[in-house]
Amino acid sequence: xxxxxxxxxxxxxxxxxxxxxxxxxxxxxxxxxxxxxxxxxxxxxxxxxxxxxxxxxxxxxxxxxxxxxxxxxxxxxxxxxxxxxxxxxxxxxxxxxxxxxxxxxxxxxxxxxxxxxxxxxxxxxxxxxxxxxxxxxxxxxxxxxxxxxxxxxxxxxxxxxxxxxxxxxxxxxxxxxxxxxxxxxxxxxxxxxxxxxxxxxxxxxxxxxxxxxxxxxxxxxxxxxxxxxxxxxxxxxxxxxxxxxxxxxxxxxxxxxxxxxxxxxxxxxxxxxxxxxxxxxxxxxxxxxxxxxxxxxxxxxxxxxxxxxxxxxxxxxxxx
Amino acid sequence: xxxxxxxxxxxxxxxxxxxxxxxxxxxxxxxxxxxxxxxxxxxxxxxxxxxxxxxxxxxxxxxxxxxxxxxxxxxxxxxxxxxxxxxxxxxxxxxxxxxxxxxxxxxxxxxxxxxxxxxxxxxxxxxxxxxxxxxxxxxxxxxxxxxxxxxxxxxxxxxxxxxxxxxxxxxxxxxxxxxxxxxxxxxxxxxxxxxxxxxxxxxxxxxxxxxxxxxxxxxxxxxxxxxxxxxxxxxxxxxxxxxxx
Ligand SMILES: Cc1cc2nc3c(=O)[nH]c(=O)nc-3n(C[C@H](O)[C@H](O)[C@H](O)COP(=O)(O)OP(=O)(O)OC[C@H]3O[C@@H](n4cnc5c(N)ncnc54)[C@H](O)[C@@H]3O)c2cc1C
Numbered sequence: 001x002x003x004x005x006x007x008x009x010x011x012x013x014x015x016x017x018x019x020x021x022x023x024x025x026x027x028x029x030x031x032x033x034x035x036x037x038x039x040x041x042x043x044x045x046x047x048x049x050x051x052x053x054x055x056x057x058x059x060x061x062x063x064x065x066x067x068x069x070x071x072x073x074x075x076x077x078x079x080x081x082x083x084x085x086x087x088x089x090x091x092x093x094x095x096x097x098x099x100x101x102x103x104x105x106x107x108x109x110x111x112x113x114x115x116x117x118x119x120x121x122x123x124x125x126x127x128x129x130x131x132x133x134x135x136x137x138x139x140x141x142x143x144x145x146x147x148x149x150x151x152x153x154x155x156x157x158x159x160x161x162x163x164x165x166x167x168x169x170x171x172x173x174x175x176x177x178x179x180x181x182x183x184x185x186x187x188x189x190x191x192x193x194x195x196x197x198x199x200x201x202x203x204x205x206x207x208x209x210x211x212x213x214x215x216x217x218x219x220x221x222x223x224x225x226x227x228x229x230x231x232x233x234x235x236x237x238x239x240x241x242x243x244x245x246x247x248x249x250x251x252x253x254x255x256x257x258x259x260x261x262x263x264x265x266x267x268x269x270x271x272x273x274x275x276x277x278x279x280x281x282x283x284x285x286x287x288x289x290x291x292x293x294x295x296x297x298x299x300x301x302x303x304x305x306x307x308x309x310x311x312x313x314x315x316x317x318x319x320x
Numbered sequence: 321x322x323x324x325x326x327x328x329x330x331x332x333x334x335x336x337x338x339x340x341x342x343x344x345x346x347x348x349x350x351x352x353x354x355x356x357x358x359x360x361x362x363x364x365x366x367x368x369x370x371x372x373x374x375x376x377x378x379x380x381x382x383x384x385x386x387x388x389x390x391x392x393x394x395x396x397x398x399x400x401x402x403x404x405x406x407x408x409x410x411x412x413x414x415x416x417x418x419x420x421x422x423x424x425x426x427x428x429x430x431x432x433x434x435x436x437x438x439x440x441x442x443x444x445x446x447x448x449x450x451x452x453x454x455x456x457x458x459x460x461x462x463x464x465x466x467x468x469x470x471x472x473x474x475x476x477x478x479x480x481x482x483x484x485x486x487x488x489x490x491x492x493x494x495x496x497x498x499x500x501x502x503x504x505x506x507x508x509x510x511x512x513x514x515x516x517x518x519x520x521x522x523x524x525x526x527x528x529x530x531x532x533x534x535x536x537x538x539x540x541x542x543x544x545x546x547x548x549x550x551x552x553x554x555x556x557x558x559x560x561x562x563x564x565x
Binding site: 010070096100102104107115117129134136137138139140141143147183188190195244249250257275276279281293295300306310 | 331333334336337339346357358411412413416438439440441442443444445446447448450451452456457458459460462472475476477478479480481482483484485486487490496497527528529530531532533534535536537540541543544545546547548550551552554555556557558559562564565
C-alpha cells in the first residue's frame, strides 16, 4: 500500500502543483501509516526529480515513452499501470487540464472512488472524507470515498508546501501502451504567460477598463507582480481579451493567493469563479459594487488615476 | 452522423447556494433550474455538425421527472429526441455508468458532455463514459470539424491550446467558446412538445462514494478601504499585513 502522486512535467520541469501534491501525499501517507511515492512520464530534469525527495517522496517510478506528447488514453494507461506496480492505494493528480482528463479514466481502470477539485487533506477518522469545491466556489462538499482505491485530483494552491527531506530512489521502467487514438497536429503555448489556474497572483479587469487599448496598465501591473491576467465574461465576449482569460462560473475558477480586480462589478457569476482567492483587492469607482462585499482591501476610485500610482508603488516595493 | 449529448440540469447561475437538513442537502427552494451552460454549447455544436453532414442529435439526461421541462428546452433548441434515465443523479460516476450502459451498442459517432456541470463541477463524466465504453476522449474542446470518419479539434491544455485529430467514435467535452449557444425560437418551442422523450429505468450501480455534507464559504470580514490618492498604502498592506507579494 502506498500513496502515489502523478508528477506531471512541463518540458522536463515540475510546476509548484507537483510539490503540493507531494506534500499532500506525504501527509496522507502518514495518516495511513505508509509511504509517498511518485510516477513520472518521460524525461525530467534531474534537479527537479531530486526535489521530490524534499517533499516526502521516497520512490519515483520513471516511465519511459517514445515521446512526451500528451494523449489521454495512453497516459491513463501508463499511470494506472505504474500505480499498480507501486501497489498504490491512493493516487493524487494535480487538477490541471491534463490531470482532469486522465483522472476519470484511471478511476475506472482501477475500480477506484474519484474526487476532483479537492482542496484539503482527507479526514481519515471515519472512512476517507475529502473536501472539494462545488457550485463554482459558492459551496464546498465533503465526500466519503468508499472504494479501497481512491483517485484524487488536487486543486493547485490548496495546500501549503511543507519540506520533508526523504531518501529518494528512482526506478525506471518501460510500459507498453496501445498506439494513441489521437494525433497531435500542433501545439500553441501562450508565450511567457503564467497559466491562470496555477497563478499565485492574478490581476483581473472588467468592462470598467473601457476598451482593449487600456490593457497595457493591467499587463504592466501583472508584470511587476509576476501575476497572470484575467478578465470578466463580457470583456472576452466582445473580444477585448481572449476567452482563455475569462474567469467565473462559466469561465475558469481560480484560487490564487491574491486577486486584484479592477473595474469589475462582482456579479454573482463572476464571484463564483474567484471567491476562493485568499486575498481580494477591488478597485472600482462605485462604492456599492458587490465585489467590495467579498474584498479584503478596496480602493474606491478611478482605475485610470489609481493604476499609474499603484504600478509605480509596486515597482518601488518589488525592487526594494 | 449520430450524436448523443449528455445534458445536466443545474441551478440557474444567479442562484444563491444554501444547504438544508443539517447541511446534508442543497436547498432547492425557490431555485430555477436550467440546462447546464456547457451542455447548451454541446447541443448547438452538435446541431451545426448534423446540419452540415446530416444525422441526428439525441439528448440523454439522468434525473427525475421534474427535469422534463428543462429537457424539452433542449429539444426546443433543435435536438431530435431525448432520453431520461429515471434516477436521482447522485454523483458523476453514477451518471456516467447510466449513460455508458444506455449508449453502448447504439452506434453514436460522437458523445458530447460539457466540460463540467456548474453545480458539482466534477468534470468527470466525459472521461468516465469514454473509459467505460472503451472509446477515446478529448477534454475541453474549443473547436471541432468532422471529415469522413475523422474529427479535428482544438483543445485547451495547460498554458495554451493544441490541435489534434481523432477517429470516430469518440467522447468529447465542450468548453464554452466552442460556439455561441442557440436560443429556442417559437417554432422550436412548439415542435419540442411533440418530440419523443423516452423514459428509461436505471441500471443498478455499485456506489463509489457518498456526498456526506456541504459547507458554505466563511463570511468575509469587511473590506479595508484605502485612500485612492495613496495606493502605495495598498502595496504596503499586501506586503506586510496580508503577506501575498
Ligand atoms: C437531489 C439531487 C442530489 C444530488 N446530489 C449530488 C451529489 O451528491 N453529488 C453530485 O456530484 N451531484 C449531485 N447532484 C447533481 C447532479 O448529479 C450533478 O449535476 C452531476 O452529478 C454532475 O456530475 P459531475 O459533478 O461529475 O459533473 P461533470 O462531470 O462536470 O459533468 C459534465 C457533464 O456530464 C454530463 N452530465 C452530468 N450530469 C448529467 C445528467 N444528469 N444527465 C446527463 N448528463 C449529465 C453533462 O454533459 C455535464 O456537463 C444531485 C442532484 C439532485 C437532483
